Amino acid sequence: MTNAAEACATANGEELFACAAPQHFAVDQYRADFPALAQQIHGRPLVYLDTGASALKPRMVIESMSRFMETDYANIHRGVHTLSQRATDKYEAVRATVRRFINAEYDDEIIFTRGATESINLVAQTWGRTCLKTGDEIVITALEHHANIVPWQMLRDQTGISLRIVPVTPEGDVRLEDVKAALSPRTKLVAVAHISNVLGTVLPVREIAALAHAAGAKILIDGCQAVSHMPVDVRDIDADFYVFSGHKLYGPNAIGILYGKRDILAQMPPYQGGGDMIESVTFEKTTYKEPPHRFEAGTPPITEVIGLGAAIEYISTIGMARIARHETDILAYATEKLSRINSLKIIGTSPHKAGIVSFTMEHAHPHDIGTILDRQGVAVRAGHHCAQPLMEFMGIGATARASFGLYTSRADIDALAAAVAKVQEIFA
Amino acid sequence: MNAMEANDLRDLYQDLILDHGKRPRNFRAVPTANHEALGHNPLCGDRLNLYVTVDNNGVIQDAAFQGSGCAISVASASMMTEMLKGKTAAQAAHLFDYLHNACTGKPADANGIDSDDIDRIQALSGVRDYPIRVKCATLAWHTLQAALKDEKKVSTE
Numbered sequence: 001m002t003n004a005a006e007a008c009a010t011a012n013g014e015e016l017f018a019c020a021a022p023q024h025f026a027v028d029q030y031r032a033d034f035p036a037l038a039q040q041i042h043g044r045p046l047v048y049l050d051t052g053a054s055a056l057k058p059r060m061v062i063e064s065m066s067r068f069m070e071t072d073y074a075n076i077h078r079g080v081h082t083l084s085q086r087a088t089d090k091y092e093a094v095r096a097t098v099r100r101f102i103n104a105e106y107d108d109e110i111i112f113t114r115g116a117t118e119s120i121n122l123v124a125q126t127w128g129r130t131c132l133k134t135g136d137e138i139v140i141t142a143l144e145h146h147a148n149i150v151p152w153q154m155l156r157d158q159t160g161i162s163l164r165i166v167p168v169t170p171e172g173d174v175r176l177e178d179v180k181a182a183l184s185p186r187t188k189l190v191a192v193a194h195i196s197n198v199l200g201t202v203l204p205v206r207e208i209a210a211l212a213h214a215a216g217a218k219i220l221i222d223g224c225q226a227v228s229h230m231p232v233d234v235r236d237i238d239a240d241f242y243v244f245s246g247h248k249l250y251g252p253n254a255i256g257i258l259y260g261k262r263d264i265l266a267q268m269p270p271y272q273g274g275g276d277m278i279e280s281v282t283f284e285k286t287t288y289k290e291p292p293h294r295f296e297a298g299t300p301p302i303t304e305v306i307g308l309g310a311a312i313e314y315i316s317t318i319g320m321a322r323i324a325r326h327e328t329d330i331l332a333y334a335t336e337k338l339s340r341i342n343s344l345k346i347i348g349t350s351p352h353k354a355g356i357v358s359f360t361m362e363h364a365h366p367h368d369i370g371t372i373l374d375r376q377g378v379a380v381r382a383g384h385h386c387a388q389p390l391m392e393f394m395g396i397g398a399t400a401r402a403s404f405g406l407y408t409s410r411a412d413i414d415a416l417a418a419a420v421a422k423v424q425e426i427f428a
Numbered sequence: 429m430n431a432m433e434a435n436d437l438r439d440l441y442q443d444l445i446l447d448h449g450k451r452p453r454n455f456r457a458v459p460t461a462n463h464e465a466l467g468h469n470p471l472c473g474d475r476l477n478l479y480v481t482v483d484n485n486g487v488i489q490d491a492a493f494q495g496s497g498c499a500i501s502v503a504s505a506s507m508m509t510e511m512l513k514g515k516t517a518a519q520a521a522h523l524f525d526y527l528h529n530a531c532t533g534k535p536a537d538a539n540g541i542d543s544d545d546i547d548r549i550q551a552l553s554g555v556r557d558y559p560i561r562v563k564c565a566t567l568a569w570h571t572l573q574a575a576l577k578d579e580k581k582v583s584t585e
Contacts, residue, residue, distance in 0.1 A: 365498035397473040
């Protein structure tokens with residue numbers, strides 16, 4: 001996180017407004033880059049507040065994928081022909097793009113997966129199954145997405161390790177002393193979200209990583225919500241593993257990233273077996289390529305990798321620090337505006353928040369809120385957001401969630417507030 | 429919001445639905461019930477415990493529920509408990525069939541169904557324009573089927 005973004009994200013309410021400088025962020029210009037925003041839903045201009053589930057795609061991502069399929073597409077790492085070489089070069093160039101984007105040290109620390117879910121499963125089934133044994137512990141927090149819970153439960157059932165859960169405060173914060181209390185000499189891994197997909201809380205991952213390392217454990221960070229909202233520097237955090245999905249980053253579906261430190265990846269066995277991950281195959285013995293290709297069996301999502309590269313170029317041109325400042329302004333504006341509505345309660349009130357406002361309303365169930373908002377063109381998510389344990393922890397069944405992106409404008413928030421007023425009217 | 433959109437939403441959230449959603453009838457646990465089941469819609473987290481008491485002649489004497497969910501699912505469960513009393517399992521199945529067709533915009537055979545029940549189902553049938561909400565309207569009825577078959581749990585996902 002840059003200093004400016006940090007200052008905004010950690011300031012109290014008033015200072016949030018003071019540090020917001022939206023004038024120089026040409027949101028209308030950027031909105032024009034997203035073709036989906038030009039449409040109407042139920043006769044109203046689309047107000048897309050579901051970026052936390054998946055971001056809309058800028059035209060240049062769509063066009064880069066079309067252009068690639070029209071002119072450069074072939075299978076990679078296989079042919080001696082020109083197209084295969086061209087496709088391979090473009091595919092591998094994205095590894096460097098991702099490396100720069102998260103400030104990793106080496107290109108070979110970047111593994112292409114189908115998404116963050118596969119990235120976490122890969123770590124669980126390769127590193128986890130070889131390095132962990134009965135009695136070892138993995139520490140996660142109560143606010144994790146199912147994708148950062150279930151793979152560890154599967155590993156638990158396979159290896160006899162146990163899971164320890166760090167609690168969350170009523171405001172939605174993870175306290176360092178609670179992390180410390182969960183650590184022990186048995187802890188081998190701490191797996192935490194960078195930003196909660198339900199509450200928007202930004203976790204102090206740098207400090208958590210330091211605690212994990214001091215306890216002799218590795219740290220995996222689920223950065224799905226973070227990479228699109230703020231600058232991420234895996235070396236500054238000192239993350240051992242960092243995962244995210246392309247589709248939440250304005251890129252296509254079915255492409256994700258696993259970052260792993262070079263020395264750790266080198267010790268990990270392959271995930272899936274198949275073509276492109278081998279050095280040589282005989283019926284007696286097969287030897288595997290070095291990372292990252294060891295972990296990329298079969299024909300990968302080539303066009304999606306190209307699309308992800310384009311998406312990272314797009315947001316890097318705008319600047320992650322500027323996007324973070326803009327979204328902090330939108331978050332402050334939305335928080336202020338929604339707080340004025342009496343029957344509405346914001347869930348997740350940490351001073352360290354980014355890009356997400358979850359809420360409940362007195363008489364209306366989140367599912368009803370979602371339907372009524374949709375009829376007014378406003379897209380939000382309603383439900384448990386793939387975080388059922390957190391919902392139980394907070395004592396709520398579901399929330400409605402508005403999540404923001406670089407294209408979210410103050411006018412979107414005004415439309416949200418007006419649509420919420422309609423919910424009140426129906427359920428008065 | 430223009431008039432068309434407002435009418436649209438009021439088709440879904442009719443007064444009868446809002447009333448049952450806010451003040452569900454037969455909202456109680458019945459420890460002595462001889463059939464019960466838990467209904468769950470993981471998409472929205474709706475949960476309901478249904479208690480049905482059937483007499484020796486196969487007639488439903490009492491139906492009640494407890495749980496939480498959206499206005500549509502709570503109203504549907506509440507109205508269902510009102511409709512079930514005095515009906516046999518076969519009559520209940522016919523009602524569900526009628527309701528399911530009404531809620532999915534298919535032709536529905538109202539033959540043999542009380543006018544009160546038709547009114548209730550009519551109020552619910554606004555979901556036909558909201559395909560993702562049909563499950564909310566039918567959760568209680570799926571749970572009823574499970575209860576009468578003595579399956580303990582049902583999920584609409």
